[in-house]
Amino acid sequence: METDPVIEVRKLVKRYKTSGEEALKGVSLDVSRGEFLGLLGPNSAGKTTFTSLICGLLRPTSGTISVLGRELRGDPGEIRNRMGLVPQEIALYQGLTVRENIMLFGHLLGLHGKRLMERADMMIKIFNLEEHLPKLIAHCSGGIKRRVNLICGIIHDPELLILDEPTLGVDTQLREMISGYLTGMNRKGTTVIYTTHYMKEAELLCSRVNIIDHGRVIADGKPADLISRNAGCADLGQVFLNLTGRDLRD
DSSP: OOOSEEEEEEEEEEEOTTTOOEEEEEEEEEEETTOEEEEEOOTTSSHHHHHHHHTTSSOOSEEEEEETTEEOOSSOGGGGGGEEEEOSSOOSOTTSBHHHHHHHHHHHTTOOHHHHHHHHHHHHHHTTOGGGTTSBGGGSOHHHHHHHHHHHHHTTOOSEEEEESTTTTOOHHHHHHHHHHHHHHHHTTOEEEEEOSOHHHHHHHOSEEEEEETTEEEEEEOHHHHHHHSTTOOSHHHHHHHHHOSOOOO
């Protein structure tokens, strides 16, 4: 794995005007090229705020963000097509078909002509969507929507891929398929930032994990190292509870 940073974040603060609360409180973090970084945290810990800032969907209150060698100020502009985003919410056009969504997002992410057709056909076959192509997204099952949502974020084979709960609510078979494909992308050089509430998934997939709570990074390291550093913990799930507590979060 190369060590040059794909993401450099320094003293990142995000305060929402509506509440006045700081969702992020001075986060500093580097992500090296080729890493598979897991972002873990309870609800409202700051994970989605962090990924939204990295993608340019939000502006920081203070601090600096550098992505793919360029300081990020709001809209990522010319680096947009080098990044991929798979949001937690289904971000598809409900009135378009499965195929139309895939082709549209491929086009928006810089693919055209033969290259677009080749990538679309490959993704459709890999995720077993051939028989569903004419269906409107509004009429598709949750599992189909999840597959299309993923494809629309990775169809352009990005250098940097950010995923927010991509396996939320899916069955075991689809989770295995998604995990396997993302692992393959990472092995070929794609840097991955992955938020999830599935601790076992993070333990198996991620080369490094950050645990965020109350807007701060409270743990950083390889899953095995975090487990060994927390006495009495046999897995990452126990480490997570040990560090963040067992109280329910909103």
